[in-house]
Amino acid sequence: MKTAFYPRLAVDSMKKNRQLYLPFILAASGMVLIFYILSYLAHSAFIRVLRGGSELSSIMNFGSIILAFFSAIFLFYTHSFLLRRRKTEFGLYNILGMDKRSLARILIWETLIMATVSLISGSLGGILLSKLAELILLRLVKSAVSFSLSIDLPALLNSVVVFMLIFALILLQSLLQIWRSNPIELLHSQATGEKPPRGNWVLALAGVLLLVTAYSIALSIKDPIAALFWFFLAVILVIAATYLLFIAGSVTACRQLQKNKRFYYQKQHFVSLSSMAYRMKRNGAGLASIAILCTMVLVMLSTTVCLYAGTEDILRTRFPRELSVSAKISQPLPADDSYWETLQQQLLIAPDQTQLSAQNLLSYQYAYMIGQVSGDQVRIAEEEDPVVPTSDLISVIILPQQDYNQISGSSLDLAPGQALLYANRLTYAADSLTINDAVTLQINQRLSTADSLAEVEIITEAAGYTPELVLVVSDYASLLTRLQQSLNDAQQSNLYLSWNYAFDLKGSDSAIAESQQLSYWQGKLDTLTAQSEGRLYSLSVNAVSEERSYYYSTYSGLLFMAALLALVFILATVLIMYYKQLSEGYEDQSRFAIMQKIGMTTQDIRQSINSQILTVFLLPLLAAGLHLAFAFPMLQKLLLLFGLSNHRLFVSVALLCFVLFTLFYALIYRVTSHVYYHIVSKNTKA
């Protein structure tokens, strides 16, 4: 009997305060649910095996970490609000002879109940919905799906531990609060004469200043990655400015307007303005939080939706041609280009034996050798097989001027014996370069960046560590002949030629469909390699179709995570708004009853309520819209880094997100403001 006393008291008081507790528990459950889903997806075997699956997993992991931190802060904050409203009740218990130890026991039980309910309902929901989430994600990735419901124990354990910790933190805070206060204080904590809000010019101005600074940083950032520090500074400044402006700026503005007697003492301004000052003082922080959450939702959704929708564009920018074939051939080198031409023709025979045609052909060749440099002399290395080059080995790449001009769109015009040099990962100061004592080139020009060589696969993909000398020459053919003649037997294998084609395919639809498959090309390459009797040293193909799945899995992972986080943020917005309406309702209840007695018509009261509510509704949304607008150029540059240059797409996606979000936000607002009206009209006939 005695043992059941505290749990029963806890249950009773939670029931009595269900208006406060139910939304809190629902929100906590929602967060557990989404956390479970994220960690489930991070573990999911189906996702691991996808191309780009490990990236997907780490995106989900990252999302779950963000969510854990956010949940901790958010639940902690809302629970402190809950606690504040309950203090009077605790004060009463205390005065009626319940000591703090007993109060603590009630609190412990309450937290235990909340934690248990949230964890159980959240994980159950998570387990049920995780499969759905997986299906959606796999669909987004455009991959086949399987149906089987499973419980992921590590994910479950993860969720339980994380949220237990959060609830422990919440309990600790409640206990501390009860411990530190005295009963009279508890009893009156809600009713203590509230000081009238005073405008704080310093803080308000600081807010404006910070906002202007943040916006101008955002507008002036050219390269968001290089200026990562400034990027984050801008974000932090915007957050700080939002809080300052909502808390101090709004009150100052109200106060300033009140000083204008003509304006203030008008029926439609008088009540609204003075209530607004109080409202903003109490709810400024909540509204600022809403504004920031809204901004985050908008930014996350618009960028990730845009990336996902723009995947094709991105692929097109990254891989201008559908297919790129690279053939590498070692000794004996073909005498002329006809060898390559036959190879290309054979490549383009479609599965149905029709001839495909290559469109937008981009072709270039280069000679590649491995050697040792000393002074202005390069000797081709003598290993049998060029394995991973050791430290004193360098690569020398020779490009024909004609191909270089085509690739880079430049019009280089070198005389025979002259060369353009790009030295990568080494410094080469000499004015001339002699290879194998057979070829001597005068360094006529030097490149400091590889920008104009970007198309040359071996340079861009050389994420390795070999120093490279890239030479562009005009008399490529004769130079190659001389080089070849100078080779001894041991050097033969360290010089080879590479021929590269990148092209789009043209032909019958079925032929193209089939030839999009990398496996088709693999088979073809194997045949060609076998026919070449060992001359073809390597033949490889890159198909955009293959890259496509990789890109889709990354971007759909981002989109998915953003959508889940947006859901959580929206959940948080709803809860903040709900509690705000609840507390305002109670505060305004008596106020409007008085006004009615003094002779305010119900119509006046309605009007005043509506105008205040509308302002409070619009402010965070406006702030979010403004933030988004100023972040826009910066976000655009970020997207450009991902390869998305379709600005129209981004503009329309962002606008669409904003419109949809506004509708959704209005819906939330309508529903929660019912709570407000309901409370306010209890005492009034409004």
Place this chain on the structure above:
Amino acid sequence: MDILEVRTLKKVYANRLGANQVQALKQVDFKVEAGEYVAVMGESGSGKTTLLNILAGLDQPTSGQVLLEGQDMGQIKEKDLAAFRRDHLGFVFQDFNLLDTFTLEDNIYLPLVLAGKSYAAMHSRLQPLTEQLGISQLLNKYPYEVSGGQKQRAAVARALITGPRLILADEPTGALDSRATDELLSLFNQINHQGQTILMVTHSVKAASRSGRVLFIKDGVIFHQLYRGLCDDEQFYQKISDSLTLLTTGEAR
């Protein structure tokens, strides 16, 4: 001339199911003339607040009429009632009913602002009023910063500033200490001497003894009334006490 006339007023409170009916007012008839200072006395639960709320138009009677300056309050449309109340009546409540978001000054202005008066007009009315009430120094303070007596004086100023035909006061001294009570009652006498009609509801003999006429209400009917006549405050106090004793013994009988 009668400012207020109440005819066979009846008020029945029914709970939502209509099962439990409470007859707060059975049959109330009385008149108040211009310049009068009338006190309505009765025990707690006798229907005083109900009566006042009906007079103020805040509540509708079950039957009967309230005529204010000859106009039937029941005939005034719901949407005009608030304005009518604001322009013709002034209220003083037991719990002051000042808005905590306004300074005392703004609280006093409230009815005028609602009536759409200009700031200059309001300000010129405020000056003499607050001087008389002794709160000129407190105008910039907020309700939570001043004492109960001062709050009530601000509430009186708010009631008076519209120049109402009738002041309705519901236990205005109920939440005040004895010194503040005395001050407020003197204030009421003062404004009554200036011609202001006052109807005050109270259960305090002391408060009633300062008025010109006392109506006794019990179980929803006015069963007795006393005129001051030529009595001074103390004699009138005695008369009221005697009536109340009679009332109790009458009940015992």
